[in-house]
Every structure is written in structure tokens, then in C-alpha cells.
Amino acid sequence: MRPVFVALDTANPTRLNQLVGQLGDPQEVYLKLGMEIFYGLGAEPVRELSQKGYKIFLDLKLHDIPNTVYNAAKQIAKLGIDYTTVHALGGSKMIEAAKAGLIEGNPAGHNLPKLLAVTELTSISDQVLAEEQNCRLPMKEQVVSLAKTAKAAGADGVICSPLEVQALRAKVGEDFLYVTPGIRPKTSASDDQSRIATPSQAKEFGSSALVVGRPITLASDPQAAYEAIKKEFN
Numbered sequence: 318m319r320p321v322f323v324a325l326d327t328a329n330p331t332r333l334n335q336l337v338g339q340l341g342d343p344q345e346v347y348l349k350l351g352m353e354i355f356y357g358l359g360a361e362p363v364r365e366l367s368q369k370g371y372k373i374f375l376d377l378k379l380h381d382i383p384n385t386v387y388n389a390a391k392q393i394a395k396l397g398i399d400y401t402t403v404h405a406l407g408g409s410k411m412i413e414a415a416k417a418g419l420i421e422g423n424p425a426g427h428n429l430p431k432l433l434a435v436t437e438l439t440s441i442s443d444q445v446l447a448e449e450q451n452c453r454l455p456m457k458e459q460v461v462s463l464a465k466t467a468k469a470a471g472a473d474g475v476i477c478s479p480l481e482v483q484a485l486r487a488k489v490g491e492d493f494l495y496v497t498p499g500i501r502p503k504t505s506a507s508d509d510q511s512r513i514a515t516p517s518q519a520k521e522f523g524s525s526a527l528v529v530g531r532p533i534t535l536a537s538d539p540q541a542a543y544e545a546i547k548k549e550f551n
């Protein structure tokens with residue numbers, strides 16, 4: 318089964334526990350904990366959920382000078398997590414520093430966390446890429462270029478839209494993870510996402526894993542929504 322990470326974007330501990338409780342056996346559930354939880358509740362929920370056996374993707378999207386990122390990644394690894402993120406736009410030296418920090422901080426006996434590099438956020442449209450970021454490449458080529466840099470610098474995969482995965486598999490390779498947010502089942506609103514796809518489109522395009530937040534967390538029955546998305550993707 319390919320993973321579906323549930324993005325638990327809340328700083329309310331009661332809501333967090335309620336959502337987690339609805340998802341099933343910790344050994345089989347993949348959670349994405351992001352900035353809202355970490356800035357609001359600190360590192361404790363990360364340690365607690367990891368100790369309970371959940372697979373943890375701690376998404377803090379590091380983007381700073383290499384020395385700062387090295388030290389931050391070292392602290393992140395100490396939490397005993399499984400996946401974490403940096404922005405690919407931080408450059409190859411920064412990505413190498415993140416990898417080195419994860420290796421240095423990883424507790425003995427724990428699998429090394431996988432390092433994922435965010436390419437272009439799925440909220441960025443073709444128009445914003447061209448007009449605000451002044452990028453001369455079309456979106457797919459820009460994402461492929463960032464993914465090549467990330468791979469050469471030691472990342473284990475990238476975060477991208479499902480819409481780019483076919484091009485990435487062809488040009489960056491099969492031996493790399495393509496983790497895709499921007500997932501919207503047919504009946505869901507697109508919210509602030511721009512480059513979206515349904516779970517079955519993501520499957521067809523070859524996503525390695527999905528990241529899904531509001532279509533699950535704001536559903537009237539989050540457990541049913543989670544099960545339906547897992548089924549559609551696998």
C-alpha cells in the first residue's frame with residue numbers, strides 16, 4: 318500500500334487527539350505534522366505520536382543558510398521522525414547540510430529520516446511562477462530542474478503536484494520519491510491549491526505517496542473520507 322499522509326493542520330490538542338483517534342491502527346497510519354502544530358504545541362505531540370508507532374512526517378520546510386539548516390535538521394532528527402522537508406530553492410549546499418544534520422542527529426537504531434525537498438508549492442500557479450517569481454521556465458521544467466538539484470544533493474525525494482510526476486519519473490528517475498499534496502477528490506473544493514489532482518489521477522501519474530489535509534480533516538466523517546482516498550489511490 319502506498320502511503321496517504323494525513324495533514325493534521327491544527328493547534329488544538331483536543332481536535333488533534335480526536336482526529337488521530339479516528340484514523341486507525343498507529344502501525345498503519347501516516348501522519349503529517351506541520352508548522353501549525355509545531356509552533357502552537359511544540360515538539361511534544363511529535364514525540365508522543367512517534368512513540369505510539371505512527372509514521373511521522375514532520376513538515377517544517379526549512380529554508381535558511383546551510384549552517385542554520387544543518388543544526389535545525391540535527392534537532393529534528395532527534396525527535397525520532399520518519400520524513401521531513403526543506404525547500405529545494407534553498408540550493409544544493411543547504412540540502413546537503415540538511416542531510417548531514419539528519420545523519421548526525423538521528424538516534425541510534427532509528428531509521429534515517431527521509432529528506433524531501435519541496436519544489437514549487439502546489440498553491441503556485443503557472444502565472445505566479447512567471448509573473449511573481451520571474452521564472453523563465455514553464456512549471457514542469459522548473460520542478461524537474463529543482464528535483465535534479467535535490468537528488469544530486471542527497472534528498473530522498475521531492476514534494477510536487479501529481480501533474481508533474483510523469484515528467485519527473487522520466488527525467489529524474491524511478492529511484493526517487495514523488496510525494497504529492499494538492500489532492501482533491503472530485504467533490505472537494507480546491508481551496509488555496511492551484512495544481513490539483515484527484516487520488517485516482519495521482520495514482521495514474523505515479524505519485525509515490527499522497528498528502529491530504531482538509532478533504533479528510535474537514536469532512537463530516539474523516540475516517541470514511543480517509544478510507545475512500547486510500548482506496549482510490551491504491
Ligand SMILES: O=C(O)c1cc(=O)[nH]c(=O)n1[C@@H]1O[C@H](COP(=O)(O)O)[C@@H](O)[C@H]1O
Nearest residue numbers: 324376437438439476498499528529530531
Ligand atoms: O510540504 C507539503 O506538505 C506541502 C507542499 C506543497 O507544495 N503543498 C502543500 O499543500 N503542502 C502541504 O500539504 C497539506 C495540504 O493540505 P490540504 O490542502 O488541506 O489537503 C498542507 O499541510 C500543506 O502544508
